[in-house]
Amino acid sequence: MKIGEEIHIILRDKILQEEDFQMDVEADLLSTGVLNSMALIRLVAAIESKFNIKIPPTDLVIDNFLNIQAIQTYITNRLQN
């Protein structure tokens, strides 16, 4: 499964728990109330365990989490390095 799809499933099942959750990969997650600080903490934990990576505090910036696309790019880079 593609990373973007995995993130979509995490958001749907673990973070928002909305069965009919649909989100464009380029849609803003941060300005529209989808992710708040509490949800972000849960998302980071879910990504860490799913992809077996550790996300350091220095990587917790808007550019890496703005939308599903950005999260996918970040994870891809982390998995390659």
Next chain:
Amino acid sequence: MKRILTHNIYRSAEKYPSQVAFNQLDKSIPYEQLVNYSNALANFLLELGTDKGDRVGIFMNRSLESTYSVYGVMCAGAAYVPIDSNLPVYRISEIIADCGISIVLSNSSYRSKIERICHNSPQLRVVIGVDGIDENTILTYSWNEVLSAPKTIPSVNLSEDDMAYVMCTSGTTGKQKAIVHTHYSGFSYAKLSAELYDVSHVDVLGNHSQLHYDISTMGYLTMPYVGGRTVIIPEPYTIFPKNLGQLIESEELTIWYSVPLALIQLIKSEALVDRDLSRLRWVLFGGEPFSIKYIKLLFEFIPEATYSNVYGPAEVNQCTYFNFNKSTPLPSILPLGRAWPETSIVVSYEDQIEKESQVGELLVASSTQMRAYWNQPELTKSKFISLHDKNGMLLRYYRTGDMVREHADGTLVFVGRADRQIKIRGYRVEMNEVENVLLSSNAVSETAVYAKKHEDTWSLYADVVLKDKSQNTSDITKFIAGILPNYMVPSTIRIRDSIPRTSAGKIDYKALIK
């Protein structure tokens, strides 16, 4: 000068027409434009039949539209009611019904939520800023349409006693309290805060607060009073402290005002390391107690600034302050400080025990206090008490429910709450309200809600006795999350066979907290 909030933007636009009133990153609104947009919205609202004293909802994220929404509503003679966008739809519909709101101002950010709100709020007639809502009874208009309305000053005659805005907060009975502020009380806050913190048109304030939270009044009301600039911090920056630290530096903020939590996050994520924050002359915080431990860390990053512990329930805006800097000797608990001008405070002792311990309830009478709770005359009556002040004047005092100790020099120290209210992330949480909501579930027969403190933050617990044994804790969580805001949802729910009670039959909270 008459204390009318809308006069402030007209005056500042005359003095500083091209000075930026509000900005969000590279988008900005100069005072001249703020006046034009506010007038256009006001004329549009009047055309829709808005009357003086009507309540108009504002349902938005942290955005520039919110700034002319606030003033446009007031210029039309109505009162703005900020609605917390994180609330469940059920609760939002309750606010719309209770406050009798027929017009809501919004933007495209929360489209799907606003559709659900429309579906659940039969009295809603108009939504501005979200187009094409599939609900026959609701008219929608885009901001473009609204802002092309005439920009002439609307002919509305406002007086100081007119309602200006309404702040909704947790109530004890399972219903919210809607705090009604007038032009007089809002303007008085703007004036007193501008004078106390020596705010002028060269100042730049970082507004971190959402509009429904009373900390927003400094950015939205005080800064237009002096002609200064308010930076409406975009949502993403409030989620990522690293970026926020960068923004504080690049916007050259001179005043910061937020709940302590936002500052704690900046410290913990090392967002202030190597930042040039020398322009910051004031760091204000309020909403809940702030631990000295973190203040000392802040001194390292922002050594030049003066700090202010701001205190006052939303019912009175602000009433006391404690100003200090790096060289002030600090006690182990930060005091609430002393009363600010136009304010009379009394510490009221219920009985001899309170008198001997010198801990009593704080009563406040001030120019900045609310008029009433909306549509709750009995509740309003119970929260005010008429007393003579030192000069023999009969004043109407608000009972804060905060227990304080008064020192000989007039300094107040917060001791605790008289009732069962706590603050979670700056939000007021009435634990009795959470209990009442739990009891409204068919699955619950008995419950006790209480809070425990871990490392400076409160966590909410609910012990429940089930009527319907097939339910589990996540069913209960789901039920309560559908009704109450997330900060009021207990983080731990425990199912038990009975709730411990005292010999008098009251819930034994002391035993539960152990």
